Amino acid sequence: MFRMINLLFRVALTEWKALLIDPAVMLVVVFGVIFYSFYYPYPYKNQIADKAPAAIVDLDHSVMSRQIIRAASAMQEDTIVAIYENELEAQKALADEKIYGYMKIPEGLERDLRNGQNVSVGVYCHGGFILLYGNVATAFTTAAMTVGATTQVKRIVMQGHSLNEAMAIRDPVPTRFFRMFNASGGYGIYAVSAVLMIILQQTLLVGVGVMGGPRKNRHFKVLKGAEETESAPLLIRYFGRSLTFILHYMLALFFFKHVIYHVFGFPDRGDSGLVFLFGLFFFGATVNMGMWMAQFFKHRETALFVFASVPIFVVFASGFSWPSGNMPRWIQMIAAFIPSTYAIPAWLSIQNLGANFHEVAPNLIKLFQLSVFYLFLGLVHAKREDLLAPIFHRAKRFRARWRRKEL
Amino acid sequence: MVLLLFVFPIALCTMIISMFSAEAPYNLPVGVVAEGGGELQGRILRAIETTKAATITVRCKDISECSSAMRSGEILAFVYVPHDLEEKAIRYETPAVTVYTNGQSLLTSKVITNDIRVAVATQGAVLVQNTIQNPIGVEVHIVGNPTGNYEHFLGIGLVIALFHVIAMLFGAYFFAFPIREREVGTWLSAAGNSMFAAYMGRLLPAVFVLGTEMTSILLLVRMGMPALEPIDRVVLFGGGYLMVATCIALGASFVGIVGEMRIALSAAAVVGGPAFAFCGQTFPVFAMPFVIRCWTFILPITQMMKLQSAFFFGHLGIERAFESFEVLAVFFVFWSLVAMLTLGIRLPRALRKEEAELCSA
Numbered sequence: 001m002f003r004m005i006n007l008l009f010r011v012a013l014t015e016w017k018a019l020l021i022d023p024a025v026m027l028v029v030v031f032g033v034i035f036y037s038f039y040y041p042y043p044y045k046n047q048i049a050d051k052a053p054a055a056i057v058d059l060d061h062s063v064m065s066r067q068i069i070r071a072a073s074a075m076q077e078d079t080i081v082a083i084y085e086n087e088l089e090a091q092k093a094l095a096d097e098k099i100y101g102y103m104k105i106p107e108g109l110e111r112d113l114r115n116g117q118n119v120s121v122g123v124y125c126h127g128g129f130i131l132l133y134g135n136v137a138t139a140f141t142t143a144a145m146t147v148g149a150t151t152q153v154k155r156i157v158m159q160g161h162s163l164n165e166a167m168a169i170r171d172p173v174p175t176r177f178f179r180m181f182n183a184s185g186g187y188g189i190y191a192v193s194a195v196l197m198i199i200l201q202q203t204l205l206v207g208v209g210v211m212g213g214p215r216k217n218r219h220f221k222v223l224k225g226a227e228e229t230e231s232a233p234l235l236i237r238y239f240g241r242s243l244t245f246i247l248h249y250m251l252a253l254f255f256f257k258h259v260i261y262h263v264f265g266f267p268d269r270g271d272s273g274l275v276f277l278f279g280l281f282f283f284g285a286t287v288n289m290g291m292w293m294a295q296f297f298k299h300r301e302t303a304l305f306v307f308a309s310v311p312i313f314v315v316f317a318s319g320f321s322w323p324s325g326n327m328p329r330w331i332q333m334i335a336a337f338i339p340s341t342y343a344i345p346a347w348l349s350i351q352n353l354g355a356n357f358h359e360v361a362p363n364l365i366k367l368f369q370l371s372v373f374y375l376f377l378g379l380v381h382a383k384r385e386d387l388l389a390p391i392f393h394r395a396k397r398f399r400a401r402w403r404r405k406e407l
Numbered sequence: 408m409v410l411l412l413f414v415f416p417i418a419l420c421t422m423i424i425s426m427f428s429a430e431a432p433y434n435l436p437v438g439v440v441a442e443g444g445g446e447l448q449g450r451i452l453r454a455i456e457t458t459k460a461a462t463i464t465v466r467c468k469d470i471s472e473c474s475s476a477m478r479s480g481e482i483l484a485f486v487y488v489p490h491d492l493e494e495k496a497i498r499y500e501t502p503a504v505t506v507y508t509n510g511q512s513l514l515t516s517k518v519i520t521n522d523i524r525v526a527v528a529t530q531g532a533v534l535v536q537n538t539i540q541n542p543i544g545v546e547v548h549i550v551g552n553p554t555g556n557y558e559h560f561l562g563i564g565l566v567i568a569l570f571h572v573i574a575m576l577f578g579a580y581f582f583a584f585p586i587r588e589r590e591v592g593t594w595l596s597a598a599g600n601s602m603f604a605a606y607m608g609r610l611l612p613a614v615f616v617l618g619t620e621m622t623s624i625l626l627l628v629r630m631g632m633p634a635l636e637p638i639d640r641v642v643l644f645g646g647g648y649l650m651v652a653t654c655i656a657l658g659a660s661f662v663g664i665v666g667e668m669r670i671a672l673s674a675a676a677v678v679g680g681p682a683f684a685f686c687g688q689t690f691p692v693f694a695m696p697f698v699i700r701c702w703t704f705i706l707p708i709t710q711m712m713k714l715q716s717a718f719f720f721g722h723l724g725i726e727r728a729f730e731s732f733e734v735l736a737v738f739f740v741f742w743s744l745v746a747m748l749t750l751g752i753r754l755p756r757a758l759r760k761e762e763a764e765l766c767s768a
Contacts, residue, residue: 024669032677040681042699049694068543094550095720096727097713100691113542120544127552128716130560132691134517141545148543155539168499170541173451173492173531175524176503180477182510187690190513195684206676210669299587301669305576308676309415312569312683313422321514322557323483325436326429331422345480348511359479 007232011240014229016248019211021222024300029207033252036199041264044188052132054078054139055102057090062110064147068121071143072103077135094126101125101136103144113151131187181267181353189266193352194320194344196256197282201340202307202314204249204283205290209303213294214238214382216389234382242291246283253279257351269354278346278360281367285339288374295381318344342366408584411577412616416570420624423565427558431459432518438465438473438482443490447534451488451504454526460518470507477509484508484519496534551633551719562628563715564688567650570621571708572679574613574651578658579675581613582750583668589764591757602751606659606743613655618648625715633721642728643718649735650711654679656742657707663749666757682708688716710734 019025056072058065073080081099084090090102104122112119123140125133149170156166182189212218214237217230232240257275261268297303316322317335324332324341335341346363349355357364437455441448456463465482467473473485487505489495495502504527508516552559585594598605622644635643657678661671684690685699686709692700703709714731717724 024673027670027673028676032673035677036681040684043685043695043703044690045696046694049691052691053693091720091723095717095724097716109543118540118542118544120546123545123547125547125549126716127549127559127719128688128712129691130514130557130689133549133555137547141547144543144545145541148541151542152539155542156537159539165499168501169535169537169539171528171531172496172499172501172535172537173447173527174501174503175527176505177520177524178505178507179510179516180474180507182513185510185513185516187513190511191684191689193511195681301580301587301672304669304672304676305411305580308576308672308680309411309569309573310419311680312565312572313419316423316426316565320512322426322561323432323435323515325434326432327426328428331426334422349478349480352511353478353509355478359475362479 004236007229008236008240008243011229011232011237012243012247014223014226015211015241015244018220018222018226019207019244019248022210022220024304025207025210028203028210028304029248032203032206033199034255036203037196037256037260038263040195040199041188041192041260044186044192045264047186047188047265048184049131049135049187050076051079052077052100052136053081053098054136055082055084055090055093055099056080057084057087057102057104059085059107060105060109064110064113065105067147068103068105068144071146072140075139075143077139090124094124097126100129100132101140103140116155188264189352191321192264193266193348194318195315196260197340197344197347198311198315200249200252200256200282201286201343202311204245204286205293205307206303208241208245208287208290209294209297209307210300211241211294212300213291214241214378215295216386234379234386238291238379238382242284242287245287245290246280249283249286250276250279253283261351267352267354270351271356274350274355274357274360277357278343278350278364281364281371282339282343282346284371285343285367285374288371288378289339292374292378292381295378295385314338314340315344317341320344320348337370339367339370342370408580411573411580412613413620416573416617416620419569420566420620423569424558424562424624424628427556427562430554430556430558432515432557433459434462435460435484435515435519436464436482437461437519437523438467438476438485439463440467440470440473440485440487442488443492445491445493447493447496447530448488450530450533451492451527452486454530455486455523458522458526460515460522473507477507483512483515484523486523493534496531499535551716551721556631558628559632561688563625564683564686564712566621566624566628567647567711567715568683568686568708570617570647570651571654571682571706571711572676574617574654575658575675575679576672577613577617578655579661579671580658580668581609581655582659582662582746583671586662586666586753586757587668589761591754592761595754595758602747602754605754606747606750610652610655610659610743614648614652617655618651621651622647633719635718636722639718639722639725639728642725642732643715646711646714646728646732646735649732649739650707653707653735653739653742656739656746659746660742660749663746663751663753666753678706682706685709686712688712705738707735707738710738 056069093099102124109119121144123137125136152170153166156169318341342363346360349360455461465476476482485507489502492502506523549555585591598608658675661674665671685703692703710731714728717728
């Protein structure tokens, strides 16, 4: 028993040494993780896209239109960079991305309002920018409605109400909004926290794949002299190598929690014990998935292009941005087999929202189930490979000899 | 190779486009903390229930219960309706309905906020029988995407981002393949030992396949958007081919520089992988730090995004689209020269190694 445990730790140590020496793996699981963790959040350092350039097309040139312009200029979300005389100029500026939206104040606005009529202003936003469209539209709408509210209150007073009553009648049940856990609506907090988990998952899968998963007797230069650990029994080999990756990535997870989150000012509400438990389940599922998939790759580099091509799909499939419930059923089914689908919501709940064990248990259980599922597939496949390896090896030698003869 | 050239681009694009097929989020789970009762409260809750965005799935005893449900991901927002709402409203005390949204999910937060605001305001106006509306109405138009369809917002960008990374990886894989398989001699002799012919012979078929895939998918996703004139199509789809070509040339340059498939693929993954985050479609470039803005400019994806977003305005965007087209063309020429130059140094070395191996065998 002691010998087995000793061998298990030696397998783990050999694997760790190998992944730190092999440039292709080291570049991904050490350099890649550190580099990405600074590189990805940096564009969002400012968190909020305030003061988006915007414009106004003033066709009324009245006191009231100037009031609207002043109100729009005072908004946090936009900066009025131009006031145009005709709409075509504004359209051109929008198409050229000199501005991201404009408001058109129609001719006769003040006159119509004084005559007791209602008027409508148009807000035009660039359809290609999700975040800015919302910001610019909100700023212009608030500005126009604020100016309109004064006239509305006056009209209600004229019906015989007091000023206080009129103000209450204008909006008798106001709605207050609180954005919990990310009060400023910081984009970095929203996007980066989720993407950090994708960085861990994908680099881990690449690492396991490039290292060949649980394969026996790998012929890597960096593994010269490690024959004993390379030919260790399957279970020792499998769990020893898995242990390496789990421990290595556990360090990365705590590096994110204690360094990256603080450097970029993300909320650190996670309980360390729970984060550890999360890491165990998340990396367990991911390593087992990698161990299974690695056995299909004939060449080590296949793992690189397979796992580097899919992150865009994987991150959106987790539902962190677009709700999972609104995705087609078949996409949900594919996503159900990816660890990040459960890991991202679990991580956000623990670390950003401060959830306790009870609140994240459903996602942790799913990760555990996924881990067991991939462990089973990985072990069965590895056993089969172990049995077939000598036959393949003989065939390969025979082919090489045949080729030499041909030459 | 088949995986990178056909399976991944088509399968992943299909999945990404299907993901947003609902066009806008709907039936998002919302909780309610309703103190007391009353007719107005009932009407407000019914109004929330009938909104497109929200559906009430949890009724909590207090705010902490709903907060817990939000932390566990059960709900994305909750509404707190205070007791005596109706009495206070009739007495003009303006009692507020409070909506708590999960700021960790910006998109759903925005959608829920908009719908609930309208639902509550409508019921309030009915209660006090206010017939005088705000005299200034606002009509919001999203140019090029009138229905606020997220397939157009995100789908197009993600398709481009996908081809950006796949083309870069493919470039690295395809140009390193002869080195790994010891086929440099065969490749160069087929090209008459001309570096230009050897480079173009590999580049052009790959550009044709990946470029055609990308432009076909873009054509599909752009359905329902402003119609394009023939010259616009040439610029848009030509730009697509140019972006693919530039990315493949970049991948080839990595091979030329490092001379090894694994490291070239790693470099392509590092540059191409997170490019979507830098291209400015989700978070605008003007709000990024200066260094990142410079980096963003030299990524082919940024230019392609600018090019395609110019056509949200139909023909009006042609001038700016041309600018991006020209930048892409310059990038392509530059990276092709780098690739040919570096491969020109790297390949003869690989060839000598191959010949030495053959001799020793």
